[in-house]
Amino acid sequence: MERKETIVVGAGPAGMAAAVQLCEMGFRDVLIIEKESGPGGVLRQCIHPGFGLTRFGKNLTGPEYKALDEERLYGSGAELCFNTTVMDIRQGEKEGIVLSAHTPEGIKEYMADAVILASGCRETGRGALEIPGTRPAGIFTAGTAQAMMNLKNTKVGNRIVIVGSGDIGLIMARRFTLEGSEVLCVVEKSEICGGLDRNKKECLEDFGIPLLTSSTVSCIKGKKRVSAVVVRDKDGNEQEYLCDTVILSAGLIPEDSMAERDIEGLFYCGNVLYVHDLADDVSVSGEEAAIDAAGYLIAKMKGKNFDSKYSSSNVGSARDERRAFLAERNALKLKESSSGRKYIICTMCPNGCRIDADNFTGGRCSKGEAYARNEKLDPKRILTSTVKVKGTGDVIGVRTDRPIPKTLMMEGMKLIRDIEADQSVKVNDVIAEDFLVKGVKLTASDSYRSEKIR
Amino acid sequence: MTDYDVVIIGAGAVGCAAAYVLSGYKINIAVLEKEADVAFGTSGRNSGVVHAGFNNVPGSLKAKLCVEGSRRFEELALHLGVKYIKTGKYVTGFSDSDRAELERLLKQGKENGAEGLEIVNGDDIRKIYPNIQGNFALWSGETGIFDPFEYTVKLAEKAYDSGAVFLFDSKVVEIEKDESGRFRLSYERQVLGKPEKETASLTAKAVINCAGLYAADICRMAGIERFDIRPCRGEYHILDKKYSQMVDVPVYPVPDEENGVLGVHLTPTVSGNIMIGPSAEFLEEKDDYSNEEDIMHLLKEGAELLLPELKGAAVIRSFSGIRPKLIDKQGEINGDFVIESSKESPGFIYMVGIESPGITASMHIAEMAAGLAESALGVKFAKKTHRSSVKEEMPDMSSFSPMVCRCEKVTERDILKAYDDILKIGAVPTLKGIKNRTRAGMGSCQGSFCTADIAEVLKKHRGADISEITYDGPGSELFFGRLK
Numbered sequence: 001m002e003r004k005e006t007i008v009v010g011a012g013p014a015g016m017a018a019a020v021q022l023c024e025m026g027f028r029d030v031l032i033i034e035k036e037s038g039p040g041g042v043l044r045q046c047i048h049p050g051f052g053l054t055r056f057g058k059n060l061t062g063p064e065y066k067a068l069d070e071e072r073l074y075g076s077g078a079e080l081c082f083n084t085t086v087m088d089i090r091q092g093e094k095e096g097i098v099l100s101a102h103t104p105e106g107i108k109e110y111m112a113d114a115v116i117l118a119s120g121c122r123e124t125g126r127g128a129l130e131i132p133g134t135r136p137a138g139i140f141t142a143g144t145a146q147a148m149m150n151l152k153n154t155k156v157g158n159r160i161v162i163v164g165s166g167d168i169g170l171i172m173a174r175r176f177t178l179e180g181s182e183v184l185c186v187v188e189k190s191e192i193c194g195g196l197d198r199n200k201k202e203c204l205e206d207f208g209i210p211l212l213t214s215s216t217v218s219c220i221k222g223k224k225r226v227s228a229v230v231v232r233d234k235d236g237n238e239q240e241y242l243c244d245t246v247i248l249s250a251g252l253i254p255e256d257s258m259a260e261r262d263i264e265g266l267f268y269c270g271n272v273l274y275v276h277d278l279a280d281d282v283s284v285s286g287e288e289a290a291i292d293a294a295g296y297l298i299a300k301m302k303g304k305n306f307d308s309k310y311s312s313s314n315v316g317s318a319r320d321e322r323r324a325f326l327a328e329r330n331a332l333k334l335k336e337s338s339s340g341r342k343y344i345i346c347t348m349c350p351n352g353c354r355i356d357a358d359n360f361t362g363g364r365c366s367k368g369e370a371y372a373r374n375e376k377l378d379p380k381r382i383l384t385s386t387v388k389v390k391g392t393g394d395v396i397g398v399r400t401d402r403p404i405p406k407t408l409m410m411e412g413m414k415l416i417r418d419i420e421a422d423q424s425v426k427v428n429d430v431i432a433e434d435f436l437v438k439g440v441k442l443t444a445s446d447s448y449r450s451e452k453i454r
Numbered sequence: 455m456t457d458y459d460v461v462i463i464g465a466g467a468v469g470c471a472a473a474y475v476l477s478g479y480k481i482n483i484a485v486l487e488k489e490a491d492v493a494f495g496t497s498g499r500n501s502g503v504v505h506a507g508f509n510n511v512p513g514s515l516k517a518k519l520c521v522e523g524s525r526r527f528e529e530l531a532l533h534l535g536v537k538y539i540k541t542g543k544y545v546t547g548f549s550d551s552d553r554a555e556l557e558r559l560l561k562q563g564k565e566n567g568a569e570g571l572e573i574v575n576g577d578d579i580r581k582i583y584p585n586i587q588g589n590f591a592l593w594s595g596e597t598g599i600f601d602p603f604e605y606t607v608k609l610a611e612k613a614y615d616s617g618a619v620f621l622f623d624s625k626v627v628e629i630e631k632d633e634s635g636r637f638r639l640s641y642e643r644q645v646l647g648k649p650e651k652e653t654a655s656l657t658a659k660a661v662i663n664c665a666g667l668y669a670a671d672i673c674r675m676a677g678i679e680r681f682d683i684r685p686c687r688g689e690y691h692i693l694d695k696k697y698s699q700m701v702d703v704p705v706y707p708v709p710d711e712e713n714g715v716l717g718v719h720l721t722p723t724v725s726g727n728i729m730i731g732p733s734a735e736f737l738e739e740k741d742d743y744s745n746e747e748d749i750m751h752l753l754k755e756g757a758e759l760l761l762p763e764l765k766g767a768a769v770i771r772s773f774s775g776i777r778p779k780l781i782d783k784q785g786e787i788n789g790d791f792v793i794e795s796s797k798e799s800p801g802f803i804y805m806v807g808i809e810s811p812g813i814t815a816s817m818h819i820a821e822m823a824a825g826l827a828e829s830a831l832g833v834k835f836a837k838k839t840h841r842s843s844v845k846e847e848m849p850d851m852s853s854f855s856p857m858v859c860r861c862e863k864v865t866e867r868d869i870l871k872a873y874d875d876i877l878k879i880g881a882v883p884t885l886k887g888i889k890n891r892t893r894a895g896m897g898s899c900q901g902s903f904c905t906a907d908i909a910e911v912l913k914k915h916r917g918a919d920i921s922e923i924t925y926d927g928p929g930s931e932l933f934f935g936r937l938k
Contacts, residue, residue, distance in 0.1 A: 035857060085857040104854040125900035127771035132747040137925035137932050141902040148906050148933065154920055155934035179937060218747060224929035257898060388938050395938055
């Protein structure tokens with residue numbers, strides 16, 4: 001059995017931040033275990049912008065955000081263990097925490113004094129959503145569709161209905177539309193949009209995609225491939241949408257099935273604790289859990305107790321608190337949506353300030369007014385997509401280095417079709433100068449690795 | 455080669471069992487299956503229970519074959535290498551009429567020769583399972599559970615190794631008899647990448663109809679008009695494994711006499727999930743495997759009656775299976791299997807109305823079919839001295855293989871082995887076939903993490919074209935090719 005002081009499970013944003021934090025505090029015996037062949041977790045497939053606004057003060061794509069943390073991780077001194085799947089986490093018989101893992105060297109056991117669980121979350125599937133109807137090909141979770149499109153360069157659907165208005169579903173609505181598929185509607189069970197205001201605005205409203213609230217999918221049709229879905233509104237009226245693909249984005253579930261609860265020295269952070277809105281918050285949660293894990297290790301040495309909101313024994317109450325917070329926020333949103341007030345949602349940061357559409361007041365900072373004025377006169381967006389990598393069947397994420405006029409987005413997508421990146425392309429490399437607008441650069445948001453992660 | 459001694463129609467559990475039995479003789483056999491792989495119909499869509507034989511009318515074929523099948527299932531499972539657990543089972547009752555019915559079932563079971571039956575009271579149940587409801591129950595010690603996919607796959611593989619030829623994606627459309635008295639079977643197949651179906655044919659001295667839901671249609675092709683099979687759908691929910699500790703024994707209500715079905719029950723699976731179901735609903739179409747909203751609710755209510763703890767339990771998947779109910783001329787359900795040799799068309803052997811307990815009885819049904827084929831042809835098939843035992847090539851387990859399905863712990867190597875096994879018997883590789891063999895995608899996340907990875911593994915290691923990967927055969931392509 002391999003012995004470590006601290007083990008971090010998962011090298012997504014939470015795990016990377018936790019491991020770096022521990023090392024920066026002077027802990028030297030830190031191991032980070034990751035199922036995939038490299039760090040980043042789901043950030044790799046999130047080629048859209050909106051990352052890093054609070055943590056780095058920049059509007060980054062997922063892979064760019066990953067690259068910053070990855071660099072810190074590689075420089076931290078933490079031991080990295082990839083291609084390793086933790087299957088079981090339990091309290092050691094006499095001491096410590098025991099982890100069993102499927103590793104390149106076979107099944108291995110590790111023991112640690114503290115474990116930080118940063119295993120993220122999984123998506124709610126069709127079974128759990130209990131959607132009636134058939135089970136043909138063409139039903140995917142939003143994350144699966146995102147991975148297929150952005151990492152595997154695969155077309156997922158032509159005519160699409162999205163079930164649930166979670167953020168990934170909204171992001172995928174825009175992504176599908178930009179790539180020429182038709183998103184017929186987003187069906188949301190509750191009275192308000194599930195995702196962030198920013199995404200509702202930039203992913204649905206920008207493209208005129210209808211959000212059907214208080215509605216459910218009452219039936220999926222099709223024997224071999226999806227042929228239609230029936231949407232039922234709150235009054236029981238049903239409408240059939242002919243489509244070939246159903247994308248599910250109706251909730252995320254913390255992935256902690258490998259861990260026993262209430263293990264002393266086990267800390268939860270990021271989306272396995274509860275599902276956060278933003279990667280930035282996930283990273284902060286990882287850093288805080290690492291600080292508490294350190295506190296625990298020191299207290300233990302001194303024979304003292306240590307309590308943390310990130311302790312596995314407090315997971316239940318942390319999730320309850322989060323639920324209460326979300327309920328309150330949703331109630332506010334609902335109240336606001338029925339007020340009829342006209343406003344522009346500022347997307348300069350995730351606060352989503354409501355700026356009065358007429359007098360431009362209501363922002364919590366000065367950016368709000370400027371944003372709202374621009375938004376009214378000349379709305380601009382960062383365009384993200386993928387380009388082919390020369391000589392391979394692969395693609396790599398790209399972005400415009402600054403916002404471009406919203407009206408030019410589809411033209412930009414046309415240009416992108418013919419652009420190719422070299423196999424040596426690295427994150428931030430310029431792929432095209434004067435893209436659409438003089439001075440705008442199209443840059444790579446990721447580095448290409450020929451031996452792609454499976 | 456297109457001339458066979460015996461051709462079997464259908465690669466469900468019964469068809470594969472028939473192929474397994476017949477491949478032990480020195481004859482040439484082929485199996486025609488309209489689907490891409492084995493067990494895609496009723497055989498792969500049921501509770502996975504080996505029945506003890508108390509539910510069937512004494513003197514019926516069902517009763518006889520079920521009791522015999524149950525007795526040898528353990529040995530058969532061991533021989534085939536199929537997971538089987540003798541769990542026993544409770545049929546729980548609440549009212550006086552339930553009690554009377556359970557007493558009747560006990561008597562009937564004993565008459566059928568089923569063993570290990572007794573009436574127990576509610577307290578006896580709750581000594582072991584504190585939360586199972588019921589004032590009393592019929593306990594059947596001989597009932598067991600198994601994986602019906604695995605059972606059918608293993609039968610097919612053993613039959614293949616002993617020389618049986620399997621033709622998948624091959625739907626029989628016509629059966630004629632030529633001058634020499636041989637059957638000529640025409641079948642259609644959808645060749646990948648071609649819009650039109652192709653027709654091919656083969657000949658056989660004898661035909662064994664194991665077409666399940668379509669057995670009556672196949673009979674009609676051979677000039678036998680008298681059977682009417684009505685599809686009766688049963689819907690199920692599968693619960694997350696986290697509930698597996700709640701009950702590890704099948705729990706049934708008192709059967710629903712009217713529809714001749716067993717009622718919504720709880721069945722643990724050999725893989726550690728609990729299944730709830732099935733419902734019973736007569737349909738027009740034989741391939742409408744949908745789940746209906748109201749029934750999805752009813753199943754949950756039914757489960758809570760038996761085990762209130764299941765209230766609000768997380769479903770990971772719902773599915774349905776379709777029973778081939780044999781309807782007699784009066785429009786009543788004919789409760790028994792029909793396993794006969796045609797007088798009109800000698801050499802044509804048919805099994806009609808093979809529903810529960812069909813898999814329990816499958817090996818006996820297959821042996822009966824083989825016997826009927828011998829009599830019809832007026833020969834005694836010569837037994838092979840030994841089955842050609844093809845040594846299963848075990849993949850190199852010492853080297854590392856990346857985890858693909860984290861929920862069910864399925865590695866890249868497991869996926870590739872399943873893919874190769876599918877190709878070996880001549881089946882069409884599909885996501886469903888891989889899932890049935892490995893359980894990849896059957897866990898909590900239901901493939902949301904591994905679908906993309908499975909596609910990538912097949913592309914990388916087997917050169918599969920991602921746009922040709924289907925869920926369950928032609929027409930169910932998962933993706934539309936390259937995006938760019």
